[in-house]
Amino acid sequence: MKISQELVDAINDQINFELYSAFIYFSMGAWFESQNLKGMAHWMEVQYQEEFNHAMRFYRHLTERGARVIMKQIDAPATEWKSAHDVFAVAYHHETIVTERIYKIGDIADRLGDRSAQSMLHWFYNEQTEEEANTMELRDRLKQIGDSLPALLQIDAQVAARPPAPPVPASSIAP
Ligand SMILES: [Fe+2]
Ligand SMILES: [Fe+2]
Numbered sequence: 001m002k003i004s005q006e007l008v009d010a011i012n013d014q015i016n017f018e019l020y021s022a023f024i025y026f027s028m029g030a031w032f033e034s035q036n037l038k039g040m041a042h043w044m045e046v047q048y049q050e051e052f053n054h055a056m057r058f059y060r061h062l063t064e065r066g067a068r069v070i071m072k073q074i075d076a077p078a079t080e081w082k083s084a085h086d087v088f089a090v091a092y093h094h095e096t097i098v099t100e101r102i103y104k105i106g107d108i109a110d111r112l113g114d115r116s117a118q119s120m121l122h123w124f125y126n127e128q129t130e131e132e133a134n135t136m137e138l139r140d141r142l143k144q145i146g147d148s149l150p151a152l153l154q155i156d157a158q159v160a161a162r163p164p165a166p167p168v169p170a171s172s173i174a175p
Helices: 005-034 038-064 084-112 115-144 149-159
Strands: none
Touching: 005 038, 005 084, 038 084, 038 115, 038 149, 084 115, 115 149
């Protein structure tokens, strides 16, 4: 089935938004480095790589369907946050926006009866559940500890163990 231009445009916009998301997490990582919170800086580096992989998964889908990927200017990310808790509160809110955007692409795919796009999007529906859960959990744990430095350093040590991001997806239906 030929992919419609409406869906191509929506997916190109989402490629840009995933790269913007990567840029935000990269910036958050740099902020954590400035605070000497190396574990959280590492967590953000992994998240940056994951976001690039999300962009690549949409990129693969357009390529596989014979459509053009068009790169656009990426917005500048924020550079300052009030606290580690603030960073993860912003990250959680950002992920809820990503989820809404992906659902809207799903609405277009539904309306057009594009099952190939819908199948590809299922991976993202699951991924967004995970992304919201991860950022929500860290936001809430950082709220619970208040301004306890030992507790903050303990969380920082725990998130330092986050495993590396999976490899760049070879196709839009890679597991
Ligand atoms: Fe993403
Ligand atoms: Fe993820």
